[in-house]
Amino acid sequence: MEIIECEGLGVTYPGGVEALKNVDLTIEDGDFVIVVGLSGAGKSTLLRTINRLVEPTTGTIKVDGRVINNLDKKELKEYRSEVGMIFQNFNLVNRSSVLRNVLAGRLREVPTWRTLLGLFPEEDVEEALSCLERVGIKEKADSRADELSGGQQQRVGIARALAQEPKILLADEPVASLDPPTSHAVMQDLKRINEEDGITTLVNLHFIDLAQEYGEKIIGLREGELVYQGPASKVTEAKFEEIYGRSITADDQLTAGGEADV
């Protein structure tokens, strides 16, 4: 069954940049999809259009059979709570505790008067802790977020998204700020969660070796246009060169050490 269907999706930013052009896209429920393309190809825009952090200019997006282009404010918040997001720079509140960062994923579930007073019900705190346990850092719950390593911080980001109990997980370059071993660990976490919970997952990546290793399906974007959509197994180096519009270099591979040690 399709969970995400985009038809003629286009995004033009106020400055006139056409970030997405006429994208037709289908994603099946439970898929683990890697979105590849050069920086500026529209990967981030695509993810942010799905949870409406970016407004589509043209076309429609259907999620679970419902068009989400024209949700009112309340419906939009409700919808966003079903879509978890993970960011390149983790986007944690550095000075807050790990637990408080993860509880942010429960905000929509808890009445506002309680969240504003910081009075989360016991079961929501338990839920947040169990999300931390799933990514292996429950013991860090009381630490300040900025005391953690990059890989641990990204796991807090994953736990925050999991705390939303989402149907869809969007990960925008989740490993671009991490070293190679940590990158693999985070990708394995995402893959494991996808397999265990069946959460449809879209991951933006620019490393082709990671894309091939973890992706079941691959979406290729080039200058805002969808140039490939299909199983990862069928993506050859020639196909990548077509998506990237140039020959593949060491910088496009994590193991080749392009951006290692950053």
Place this chain on the structure above:
Amino acid sequence: MKTSNTSLRDYEKKSMKWYVGYFVVLALFIWSMIGMNINLERISDGIPAMGRILALMVPPDTARLESSVIGMIETIQIAVIGTTIAAIFSIPVSFMAARNLGLPTAVSTAGKQILNAIRTFPSLVFGIFFVASYGPGPLAGVMALGINSIGMLGKLNSEIVEAIDPGPIEALEATGANYPEMFLYAVIPQVLPEFIGTTLYRFELNLRQASVLGLVGAGGIGVTLMQALQFRRWAIVGMTMLVIIVVVTILDYSSAFIRKKII
């Protein structure tokens, strides 16, 4: 060769600007000295008198220790209340004046203008104004510091708000959080420790201001100081100065210590 020539010429241009700058400052200085009829002779003539007055302050009049301490306690209280009032009122204005919270530009511009307007007035002007409105006494001092400090606290705090990382706000928006929740969970934790830091810093400044505000009748140890100065009771001046210096130094260090611990 060509590039090195251009960069040499740029360098010469830059040093020319510096020379022009030096010349302008020097010219301003000489112009002011001539206008004031100040020369080295007149400056050196005053030195013996300074020495005599300083000598008269020692030993300080210990009989006035108690009254000086009582005056200083009032000064501390004026600074505490004034700073607290300013902190409370400056916080909404600093969020209003920040340009990165999605408020209409007209609102943040208005906020910034209010803060600029307040900062134009020196605290002594506020002091005289409130002494005239409320009569002499600590209340006038509290009002003067309270209103005057809003300007600086509001400006510093709004700059802190403008410097926050927008990432957590985006992350909270993506979870479906509402505006108050985004504010409380993504904005407040980023700014609160620094707000406390600026408030403590303002408290240090206000303690000094409060010591001086008594000169215009706005309560505290400054009242004692003003009377002693008017009647040339230098030993009493010495006593009050000593109390001010000791207390201000101690509180300065403690506040700076707390600030370091917080941020």
